Amino acid sequence: MEKDCELKLGPPERSQRIDVIIVGAGISGLVTAYRLLEKEPSLQIRILEASDTIGGNLKQIPQGEIGAKWFEGSQAHVYQLLQRMEIPIQQRSVVDATLPRCWELDQTVSSNLAKYELQRYINELQIKAPFFRPGRFSIRKNSTKMEKHINNRLFFSESRKFMTNLVELVCGSKASDITYKEFMSLCYGCGSLQNIINIYLECPNTLLEFDSAHLLNALTQRLQGTEFLVSRQVKAICHYKDYIEVHDSTQKIHTTDVLILAIPLNALQQINFSPPVPMELRKVMNNKLKLRLMLTSFIAGYGDAHWRNAGYSGSFLKNEPFIVGYEYRPNVYGGMMIHDSGSESLVRSIVLKAFAENYGEAMETPHSYNQHTFELSSLAHMPFTTPWHRIVWSSSAAASTCYRGFLGGAVQSGLRAALNALLLVRPQVVSWTDVADVHCQNCPNIKDVGALQLWMSGLNLYNVGYYTLYASSVLLALQLAFKKFG
Known part of the structure; x- marks a missing residue:
């Protein structure tokens, strides 16, 4: 097996064996590392990130957030994390509720x-x-x-x-x-x-918001002893009895006791597992979508609040393509657009044209404009919550059972991944409170x-119209039959 992995990737460079490797430096991976070191500071942790920055969907520019923006108080895991990190939390900026929203469906x-x-x-x-x-x-x-x-x-x-x-x-x-x-x-x-x-x-005013840069700084400060390797895409994973080898895009082999995959299903499909994962997981991971769906988050700044001048609150839905917009604050408008892969360069023109159609031609020429594109994680599968030998699944899309695709789900999956990893490398430090912290909180109950x-x-x-038409047809047929054969 070892020779097979080396033949596929060429002569590798091997690194020293460490305790835990985390693939993915998004919120799930960072929370996993933070929780591991909080419970056992002696652990050696290395984080591999395919992009050149850490943070995943947490992106921020001077004009505001691009990526994960708000959450509800019911998402207890992220709320408790922010409180523990002493990150200021506030309600979303108030938008004038007396102004109507501009939805194409309403027109x-x-x-x-x-x-x-x-x-x-x-x-x-x-x-x-x-x-x-x-x-x-x-x-x-x-x-x-x-x-x-x-x-x-x-x-x-x-x-x-x-x-x-x-x-x-x-x-x-x-x-x-x-x-x-x-x-x-x-x-x-x-x-x-x-x-x-x-x-x-x-986007109600009851949503909570925080400074993502503040959260990232707080997490990285607590992970100063952790080794971050960016621009390292994982190509292959070789699973042995007592350890795991991870082959990255720089021809380097990382050896670890436990591997945590804090990446969505879309990224898992690009990794070669040896031996192959179990059949039930393979069916899900090999179910590749016909089209890759992307989500572009954007922020546009103007000299005036044109949407308010037009009599709208600044929240609208355009059916084709799918665009959601909302007001960050006066003169700053943001939103997101869902589209197929390869259309990133067209997003700006499509979005600004939609703005102009809804709020006036002045919206087509913003003073500033920024956008960032993310790949939409496929959630059309059951979550992976049980480790496969020494491989632990994470990320909101792959392993969360509560608030999947949201910040709360990302934090929950990070906590669960840390718990599963500790049970493999330091089971003596795990307590019942750690298990309780992972459980879903405030999710709907069966009623x-x-x-x-x-x-x-x-x-x-x-269906009411169909049933009515069907019943009327039957009654009419009976009435005609009664008149004819009376």
């Missing part, structure tokens, strides 16, 4: 009916989500795709497009690629679908829902 002739059936559908998913807790149900190959479920429940193209785009934003995969059960499980892990909409689209409530939640304009 069509059939908007009221489309909004009504959309809200009915969201309420249906909200009620049924608690029944899809991971481990409570099984995912079969013949499960209904989310796209088909949406089309069977919604009639208007506006509401269908809204839900299809929302699925792509939340899951990092097309609605045609994820099943209904997988999406419902994900909604449960994110604290409900309404919670996702509140954070991504509504008793009556059959009538479940049935009522599934009624919407589409």
Whole structure:
């Protein structure tokens, strides 16, 4: 096996064996390292990062945040981490609630009916989500795709497009690629679908915000004894009985007792595992998406608040392509756009054109503009929470069971990864409180829902109209038959 790995990558350079290697310097990887050293300061830790900077989705420029921005108080893991680090937390800046939002969905002739059936559908998913807790149900190959479920429940193209785009934003995969059960499980892990909409689209004033640069500085200060190696993409992992060898893009081999993969599923697909991972994990990791979906976060600065002058609060949704915008503060407008890989250079022109269409031509020429592109992590799979021998899974997308894809999920997966690693290298330092810290907090509980409530939640304009038309046709046919054969 060792010879096979060396033949694929050429003559390697071997490093000294250390206790723990973490792949990925995002929030999950940093929290994992912080927690490990907090419990056992004597551990030798090395972090490999494929990019040239640390922080992952935590990006900041002078105008504001680009990347992870806000979180809810219910995301207990990140809230407790910030308190422990003494990072100031404040409510999101207040936006004038008297101004309407500018949604393309609100501007069509059939908007009221489309909004009504959309809200009915969201309420249906909200009620049924608690029944899809991971481990409570099984995912079969013949499960209904989310796209088909949406089309069977919604009639208007506006509401269908809204839900299809929302699925792509939340899951990092097309609605045609994820099943209904997988999406419902994900909604449960994110604290409900309404919670996702509140954070991504509504951006309420109840959201909490913090300075990401302050958090990164606090974490790196506590990790001064940790070795950071940037621009080191992992190419192969060779798993032996008592140790693991990690081959990176610089032809160097790192030897460790425990390996923590704090990267999403998309990145795991690019690593060669020897021996191969178990079949159930291989099926998930080899399920490559037809298209890589990207999310570009942007910030534009203006000399005047043109959106307020136009009579809007500055929050809008444009159906094609999928753009979400929100007001950071007066004169500063930000947001995010979901798109296919390779379209990064077109984002600025598309976004500014959308601004001009919604708020006036002055929005097309900002004083300043910045953007950063992230690859959307695919969440269309069950989380990896159980280590594979000496390999521990991390990252919000791969290993979190609570608030997947959010900051809270990233911190939770980091805490769990640290716990699993300690059980392998320093089991004597683990206590029951460490296990309790990893458990999901404030996630929805399974509640008793009556059959009538479940049935009522599934009624919407589409099926009610269909049932009404069907019943009317039957009654008309009976009436004609009665007149003819009376």
